[in-house]
Amino acid sequence: MVKKEIPVEQAIGMTLAHDLTRIVPGEFKGRAFAKGHVIREADIPVLLDIGKRFIYVLEIGPDELHENDAALMMAESLAGDGLEWGDVHEGKVVLKASTDGMLWVNREVVTEMNLIDGISITTRSSLIHVSKGTSVAGVRPIPLVIERSKVAKVVEIGNAAKANRSVIDVISYKMKTAALVTTGSEIQSGRIQDKSGAVLREKLDGYGVQVVRQVFPGDEQAAIVREIVSAAELGVDLILVTGGMSVDPDDRSPASIRDAATQVVTYGTPMLPGSMLMLAYRGKTAIFGLPGAVLHDARTSFDVLLPRVLARMKVTKADIADLGVGGWLNA
Numbered sequence: 001m002v003k004k005e006i007p008v009e010q011a012i013g014m015t016l017a018h019d020l021t022r023i024v025p026g027e028f029k030g031r032a033f034a035k036g037h038v039i040r041e042a043d044i045p046v047l048l049d050i051g052k053r054f055i056y057v058l059e060i061g062p063d064e065l066h067e068n069d070a071a072l073m074m075a076e077s078l079a080g081d082g083l084e085w086g087d088v089h090e091g092k093v094v095l096k097a098s099t100d101g102m103l104w105v106n107r108e109v110v111t112e113m114n115l116i117d118g119i120s121i122t123t124r125s126s127l128i129h130v131s132k133g134t135s136v137a138g139v140r141p142i143p144l145v146i147e148r149s150k151v152a153k154v155v156e157i158g159n160a161a162k163a164n165r166s167v168i169d170v171i172s173y174k175m176k177t178a179a180l181v182t183t184g185s186e187i188q189s190g191r192i193q194d195k196s197g198a199v200l201r202e203k204l205d206g207y208g209v210q211v212v213r214q215v216f217p218g219d220e221q222a223a224i225v226r227e228i229v230s231a232a233e234l235g236v237d238l239i240l241v242t243g244g245m246s247v248d249p250d251d252r253s254p255a256s257i258r259d260a261a262t263q264v265v266t267y268g269t270p271m272l273p274g275s276m277l278m279l280a281y282r283g284k285t286a287i288f289g290l291p292g293a294v295l296h297d298a299r300t301s302f303d304v305l306l307p308r309v310l311a312r313m314k315v316t317k318a319d320i321a322d323l324g325v326g327g328w329l330n331a
Helices: 043-049 067-078 107-114 148-161 196-205 221-233 253-260 301-310 317-324
Strands: 002-007 020-024 028-033 054-059 064-066 093-097 101-105 119-123 135-141 145-147 168-171 177-183 210-218 238-242 263-267 278-282 285-290
Touching (some): 064 067, 067 093, 067 119, 067 145, 107 119, 107 148, 145 148, 177 196, 177 221, 196 210, 221 238, 221 253, 221 278, 221 285, 238 253, 253 285, 301 317
Parallel strands (some): 177 210, 177 238, 238 285
Antiparallel strands (some): 020 028, 093 135, 119 135, 263 278, 278 285
16 A cells, blocks of 8 residues: 555545544544545635544555455455445444344354454344344454455455354344243232233333233142143243242242243353243243243343244253353343
């Protein structure tokens, strides 16, 4: 790259080689002039106001890439079908979710790419719920002009990873229906009004999941098992069992879930709130045993695991054990 500095007063008629940013503390931060803008006399005071006394004129060599071209090439090698992006802005491509779903990021591959000098790939945490339109990643080279070989290496790594799954993607949810099994004799008898149904319906609605059934079997283990099995045989994707998840003698939900399930992933998580959560399956139907925290805390272990389950991602005991670091979810 050959870079020449031209005083702004002498730059009228020249074309900008890169975006120029303007920052007004507390008011504005963004692009003042875009790459390709032809400088006019009226632009000179603005350029001086943003601290630009000189304009760069670039001559890019055959073994180099401008930041905008590099960012687009890298974004295309990273992104899966669940992502979209617009124009390059200040040398950066922002990847956005094109659907509601679970954000998937291959942490190891992104780290490998970021070890290449001059490469910056920034993402949200993997395995979280994102809504359509959410910005999930930013892709850019650090310098204005970068070696073509470095970008080619990023592209090579990204394309190789795509043989299994894209490096960054939003995976749409496969589960669409849920049943609520609300235990507790106090609720069954009408002594206490159920509040869990409204809370869980609102939460699941945010994931595009419809509650098609709610039953109140009381505290008898046989009745709870019967309702879980019945919902699974109806073909419901997700069953949420509320109440009775502690170690009290009257709490029969864990044993009932074990009796109804064909696989128990875990009873207990290294996360707070929500350590008494249970996750199991009966065939393809997922079963959560939900502790009381789910009904009154904004974020619990249920919120951490739900996107994975709805996307039908396999969740193991080892996966859950790994969540202890960062598992303190209280603000």
